[in-house]
Amino acid sequence: MAGELRLVVSSDLGGLGPTRGAPLLYRWGRANLLPEVLPWMAVLGLLLLRPNRDVRAWWVWVPLVTVNAVAGGVFSLAPTELADQFLEPFTSLAFGVAAVWLLAPYLGTKSRLVLFFAALLSLGLGSVGTQVLRADWSGGGPERFGVLVLLGVCAFTLALAICLTSLMCRHRFAGLRVALWSLVWLAVAWTLTTAPVWVVALVVRGGGSTQVLGFIAGLTLATFLSLFPFLLLSFAQPFYRQRLRAFLRVAATATGGASAA
Numbered sequence: 001m002a003g004e005l006r007l008v009v010s011s012d013l014g015g016l017g018p019t020r021g022a023p024l025l026y027r028w029g030r031a032n033l034l035p036e037v038l039p040w041m042a043v044l045g046l047l048l049l050r051p052n053r054d055v056r057a058w059w060v061w062v063p064l065v066t067v068n069a070v071a072g073g074v075f076s077l078a079p080t081e082l083a084d085q086f087l088e089p090f091t092s093l094a095f096g097v098a099a100v101w102l103l104a105p106y107l108g109t110k111s112r113l114v115l116f117f118a119a120l121l122s123l124g125l126g127s128v129g130t131q132v133l134r135a136d137w138s139g140g141g142p143e144r145f146g147v148l149v150l151l152g153v154c155a156f157t158l159a160l161a162i163c164l165t166s167l168m169c170r171h172r173f174a175g176l177r178v179a180l181w182s183l184v185w186l187a188v189a190w191t192l193t194t195a196p197v198w199v200v201a202l203v204v205r206g207g208g209s210t211q212v213l214g215f216i217a218g219l220t221l222a223t224f225l226s227l228f229p230f231l232l233l234s235f236a237q238p239f240y241r242q243r244l245r246a247f248l249r250v251a252a253t254a255t256g257g258a259s260a261a
Contacts, residue, residue: 042130049103051105064229088147089150092127096124107119112163119159131151158223161186164181178235187216198215
């Protein structure tokens with residue numbers, strides 16, 4: 001549906017004046033679904049790459065749809081602008097994680113430093129690119145730019161956490177171990193990344209450590225929840241489990257099962 005919508009306010013004033021106000025015109029345009037569809041099409045494009053030409057690679061849809069569905073459910077319970085601004089970046093981050101999982105065969109390297117930058121580039125392009133496509137740029141430019149900066153920092157902390165987790169799990173590879181170390185390193189990464197902000201806040205306000213800890217915990221948990229469904233996939237599905245082992249450069253002699261710590 002599209003066209004011109006005319007709104008007229010009327011009231012019976014009992015002969016005291018006009019009963020109808022001036023018409024208010026609103027041009028109703030068709031909803032543009034392309035920005036929402038393009039990120040999903042990009043994932044489909046990655047599935048066409050040679051290493052992903054396997055029906056098992058399509059399992060990546062499960063965690064990606066799960067993150068977006070949970071975010072949509074949370075927003076339906078609290079349909080506020082603040083909730084939308086908080087949830088949207090982390091659903092975009094999930095597209096970045098999906099890109100890493102699908103590009104992992106190309107990102108494997110003998111150097112963990114190169115691994116960090118490869119993961120950072122994939123996460124950054126996937127998440128920031130998704131946000132650029134989905135955002136409404138007709139207004140709120142500075143706020144939108146701020147979200148892109150936040151996603152860039154999210155990509156940095158997540159890439160750092162992945163790289164450090166690979167160090168801790170190189171000789172013992174297990175699902176719970178990988179998940180817990182990822183959570184720990186995300187907390188460390190967010191603490192270090194936001195240090196200038198919370199140090200200034202503590203100095204200026206002379207307190208507020210509880211708020212600072214809550215802020216760091218919230219960012220850590222939100223980032224981890226964007227990653228965790230993909231970790232579950234990797235330990236439930238052999239195709240992605242082997243891919244994660246190779247990506248994290250786990251030693252061939254590493255011990256541990258999918259659920260052991």
